[in-house]
Amino acid sequence: MTDHAIIAELAALLDATQLAAGDAALAFDRDHSDGTGQGVPIAAVFPTSTDQVAAVVRLAAKHGVPIVPQGTRSGLAGGANAVDGCLLLSLEGMTSILSIDVADQVVTTQAGVITFELVRAVAERGLFYPPDPGSWAISTIGGNIATNAGGMRCVKYGVTGDFVRELTVVLASGEIIRTGHRTVKGVAGLDLTSLIVGSEGTLGIVTEATLALLPTPGEPCGVLAAFPSPSQALAAADAIMATGRRPSILEYLDAGTIAAISSFSPSSRLPGGAGAALIIQSDEAGRAAADVEEYAAIALACGATTVDIAQDAAAVDAIMEARRMLHGAMRAVAGASLNEDVSVPRSRLAELLNGIAAIGQNAGVDIFSAGHIGDGNLHPIICFDPADAAAVATANDTYQHVIALAISLGGTASGEHGIGSLKRAHLDAELGPTVRQLQRSVKHAFDPAGLLNPGKKL
Amino acid sequence: MTDHAIIAELAALLDATQLAAGDAALAFDRDHSDGTGQGVPIAAVFPTSTDQVAAVVRLAAKHGVPIVPQGTRSGLAGGANAVDGCLLLSLEGMTSILSIDVADQVVTTQAGVITFELVRAVAERGLFYPPDPGSWAISTIGGNIATNAGGMRCVKYGVTGDFVRELTVVLASGEIIRTGHRTVKGVAGLDLTSLIVGSEGTLGIVTEATLALLPTPGEPCGVLAAFPSPSQALAAADAIMATGRRPSILEYLDAGTIAAISSFSPSSRLPGGAGAALIIQSDEAGRAAADVEEYAAIALACGATTVDIAQDAAAVDAIMEARRMLHGAMRAVAGASLNEDVSVPRSRLAELLNGIAAIGQNAGVDIFSAGHIGDGNLHPIICFDPADAAAVATANDTYQHVIALAISLGGTASGEHGIGSLKRAHLDAELGPTVRQLQRSVKHAFDPAGLLNPGKKL
Numbered sequence: 001m002t003d004h005a006i007i008a009e010l011a012a013l014l015d016a017t018q019l020a021a022g023d024a025a026l027a028f029d030r031d032h033s034d035g036t037g038q039g040v041p042i043a044a045v046f047p048t049s050t051d052q053v054a055a056v057v058r059l060a061a062k063h064g065v066p067i068v069p070q071g072t073r074s075g076l077a078g079g080a081n082a083v084d085g086c087l088l089l090s091l092e093g094m095t096s097i098l099s100i101d102v103a104d105q106v107v108t109t110q111a112g113v114i115t116f117e118l119v120r121a122v123a124e125r126g127l128f129y130p131p132d133p134g135s136w137a138i139s140t141i142g143g144n145i146a147t148n149a150g151g152m153r154c155v156k157y158g159v160t161g162d163f164v165r166e167l168t169v170v171l172a173s174g175e176i177i178r179t180g181h182r183t184v185k186g187v188a189g190l191d192l193t194s195l196i197v198g199s200e201g202t203l204g205i206v207t208e209a210t211l212a213l214l215p216t217p218g219e220p221c222g223v224l225a226a227f228p229s230p231s232q233a234l235a236a237a238d239a240i241m242a243t244g245r246r247p248s249i250l251e252y253l254d255a256g257t258i259a260a261i262s263s264f265s266p267s268s269r270l271p272g273g274a275g276a277a278l279i280i281q282s283d284e285a286g287r288a289a290a291d292v293e294e295y296a297a298i299a300l301a302c303g304a305t306t307v308d309i310a311q312d313a314a315a316v317d318a319i320m321e322a323r324r325m326l327h328g329a330m331r332a333v334a335g336a337s338l339n340e341d342v343s344v345p346r347s348r349l350a351e352l353l354n355g356i357a358a359i360g361q362n363a364g365v366d367i368f369s370a371g372h373i374g375d376g377n378l379h380p381i382i383c384f385d386p387a388d389a390a391a392v393a394t395a396n397d398t399y400q401h402v403i404a405l406a407i408s409l410g411g412t413a414s415g416e417h418g419i420g421s422l423k424r425a426h427l428d429a430e431l432g433p434t435v436r437q438l439q440r441s442v443k444h445a446f447d448p449a450g451l452l453n454p455g456k457k458l
Numbered sequence: 459m460t461d462h463a464i465i466a467e468l469a470a471l472l473d474a475t476q477l478a479a480g481d482a483a484l485a486f487d488r489d490h491s492d493g494t495g496q497g498v499p500i501a502a503v504f505p506t507s508t509d510q511v512a513a514v515v516r517l518a519a520k521h522g523v524p525i526v527p528q529g530t531r532s533g534l535a536g537g538a539n540a541v542d543g544c545l546l547l548s549l550e551g552m553t554s555i556l557s558i559d560v561a562d563q564v565v566t567t568q569a570g571v572i573t574f575e576l577v578r579a580v581a582e583r584g585l586f587y588p589p590d591p592g593s594w595a596i597s598t599i600g601g602n603i604a605t606n607a608g609g610m611r612c613v614k615y616g617v618t619g620d621f622v623r624e625l626t627v628v629l630a631s632g633e634i635i636r637t638g639h640r641t642v643k644g645v646a647g648l649d650l651t652s653l654i655v656g657s658e659g660t661l662g663i664v665t666e667a668t669l670a671l672l673p674t675p676g677e678p679c680g681v682l683a684a685f686p687s688p689s690q691a692l693a694a695a696d697a698i699m700a701t702g703r704r705p706s707i708l709e710y711l712d713a714g715t716i717a718a719i720s721s722f723s724p725s726s727r728l729p730g731g732a733g734a735a736l737i738i739q740s741d742e743a744g745r746a747a748a749d750v751e752e753y754a755a756i757a758l759a760c761g762a763t764t765v766d767i768a769q770d771a772a773a774v775d776a777i778m779e780a781r782r783m784l785h786g787a788m789r790a791v792a793g794a795s796l797n798e799d800v801s802v803p804r805s806r807l808a809e810l811l812n813g814i815a816a817i818g819q820n821a822g823v824d825i826f827s828a829g830h831i832g833d834g835n836l837h838p839i840i841c842f843d844p845a846d847a848a849a850v851a852t853a854n855d856t857y858q859h860v861i862a863l864a865i866s867l868g869g870t871a872s873g874e875h876g877i878g879s880l881k882r883a884h885l886d887a888e889l890g891p892t893v894r895q896l897q898r899s900v901k902h903a904f905d906p907a908g909l910l911n912p913g914k915k916l
């Protein structure tokens with residue numbers, strides 16, 4: 001069947017505004033990742049209901065057309081990039097929050113809702129959705145589920161998957177299923193919900209989700225601690241994690257990222273010349289200020305030169321705003337960057353940072369590091385001049401070395417961004433051939449024709 | 459091949475003490491469940507290492523012998539019961555805690571370690587393993603993983619699966635794989651770890667696990683609140699869950715279970731004539747006493763007639779000891795009982811309790827209820843005279859009605875005990891045919907010959 005005929009069939013299913021065919025689809029052909037390629041799609045479609053998604057998938061299945069599910073394409077691993085001859089199936093139009101259940105502390109939402117919009121909507125009802133990926137102002141709940149997205153609050157609250165109760169999923173056949181349970185506990189059948197979370201659209205297309213919520217926590221207090229060296233900051237992080245408390249945020253910035261943000265935004269409160277910094281928060285009702293005093297004392301005992309305590313929301317926000325400027329600041333400084341997402345057991349972070357420094361030195365490449373030090377998830381940033389082909393090649397090579405280092409330390413190629421097309425080459429080293437084969441068998445059980453997001457994740 | 463020849467091959471792999479053949483195997487042919495049957499095994503084996511497990515599985519696979527994995531057989535759903543001609547593969551001999559990593563807050567353990575032993579061992583290093591199934595003094599970590607066991611602390615900390623980072627698994631082929639990651643976050647490949655948790659030995663045999671730990675929490679304080687009626691206790695539980703805190707324990711006892719425990723153990727502090735009671739705890743460091751004062755005030759505002767506050771460990775233990783007497787007390791009162799494990803969204807608990815009362819009244823059967831009200835997981839107990847065949851039939855019928863009621867309220871047949879052989883009949887109603895078929899396809903991807911725990915879970 002010709003592309004033209006397939007587009008005609010799609011046009012019969014959807015409104016004109018829900019279909020971008022041919023060249024018009026190219027605007028949607030990739031995500032925010034660097035270092036990934038994309039194919040040429042037949043069309044992009046924008047269904048607004050689970051039934052429409054199912055109808056589109058049945059049509060694609062009938063004609064053997066690959067499907068690439070998409071949210072707002074804010075991903076960083078190529079997971080939403082087009083493959084040749086595919087249908088881009090965007091969930092962007094599924095933007096309804098279906099219900100907020102205050103008594104059971106759950107929200108049921110369509111997949112295209114922007115994460116921060118959901119956070120805001122449940123907050124208005126006195127409830128709290130903790131996962132806060134850096135992209136939350138632009139990424140969708142469906143995309144967060146597809147990648148099992150993390151964020152800064154994970155150190156205390158866990159990742160997206162920890163909050164997913166039920167999923168409505170369109171299978172490769174076009175059948176609609178509901179997985180999981182609205183209840184807190186439930187062990188009927190195999191846990192397909194957890195299997196689908198993080199599967200990057202390779203097992204099914206998530207159209208709706210019921211997510212667990214918590215009561216609103218206390219007003220956060222925070223502290224920004226500056227250290228002469230990374231090792232002192234690491235020691236302080238270890239000591240903080242060994243207390244009986246879990247900080248709600250425990251972020252690390254190295255000298256290079258501090259300097260970049262400080263020069264990008266001179267009004268930021270970051271300690272310009274520091275060798276490293278920690279941002280630590282507590283959101284424990286009735287205890288946050290005392291927690292933060294304790295964290296500040298630990299930082300000082302570990303060699304912090306300054307501790308800047310934020311006792312109110314405005315002061316806490318000012319610190320977080322500086323942290324959130326990281327990628328803008330790095331882009332301003334470096335022209336282009338490759339952003340890593342490695343994770344290691346926290347005890348191996350010192351080796352990881354030392355190893356990254358050595359890799360950068362050997363290659364003559366600047367690598368700056370920041371990230372979620374409380375859970376061992378670091379985002380090393382490799383800077384390069386995109387106009388210099390040799391520099392691009394060196395940066396790519398360096399990127400691979402950092403991933404190999406993390407895996408050698410008992411870590412992983414991706415803590416929260418996903419595998420997409422960018423990191424598939426590392427799965428053999430990390431998982432081994434037997435697990436890889438088992439994963440392909442599971443994929444086959446869901447999608448025997450291999451039409452769902454081919455060439456990604458697995 | 460004859461059973462005799464298979465036993466001879468097993469004898470060549472294992473020490474004499476690791477093999478019970480023929481009649482000697484019958485001592486291991488079932489778990490603690492009522493209402494489940496068992497087949498006749500060929501033999502029971504007691505390997506002590508992953509390599510021995512793999513050797514046994516390869517042998518069984520070669521001869522097409524079904525394998526039933528077992529821990530200490532404390533399960534309540536028939537999951538560990540023999541099927542005819544099977545090999546009972548017990549992990550009871552794998553009792554080593556392999557490492558406790560204080561810095562990364564993880565423990566790596568063999569599957570046969572008793573849960574409470576693990577809790578105690580990590581506590582000695584200042585760490586905390588929260589899952590506390592009622593059977594923790596006799597059940598194994600491997601069994602807890604197989605059923606995704608819950609417990610009383612789940613209301614705050616989550617279930618067993620929430621703490622599983624890595625698994626060592628012997629596949630149906632005898633191949634050994636490692637799933638998951640030692641890191642807090644990790645999204646490389648599909649999440650086979652979560653899929654295997656709760657799969658009751660149908661996908662693979664878990665021989666080792668790395669489990670996440672927390673720092674030791676504060677000393678718990680608690681309150682035992684007595685109410686005239688169940689509805690008042692439910693209202694208090696709702697109000698407590700709506701605060702910004704998560705109680706570490708929130709248990710419910712109805713009039714019948716209170717009376718049974720009080721008469722079984724007159725020295726218990728339970729409020730003998732109450733219509734319902736809640737046991738509520740906080741283990742928040744530096745805040746537990748204040749939390750419990752708040753919980754007590756909420757209970758009184760909801761109509762509690764007495765609140766008995768336990769400010770020290772001895773007083774807290776006395777209350778918990780009474781709660782833990784539940785099953786002994788019911789057995790003393792009732793002769794025999796069927797123990798349910800239904801879970802519903804918390805907002806449906808009132809309908810569940812009312813419906814159960816109606817079911818009991820219609821059938822002329824006593825049903826008592828207690829359980830983890832904070833997470834909606836209730837354990838209704840159906841009492842009957844085991845010598846009276848008609849009473850046994852009525853009890854079984856009643857059991858099915860309670861499960862159907864829970865499912866109709868958006869709940870599940872099992873919150874934490876598992877499906878085993880006992881509740882398979884309910885999966886169609888709960889999951890529907892498409893999901894059931896998908897689960898069978900996943901099972902087939904792991905175990906194409908269907909040798910792992912056949913007739914269970916799925």
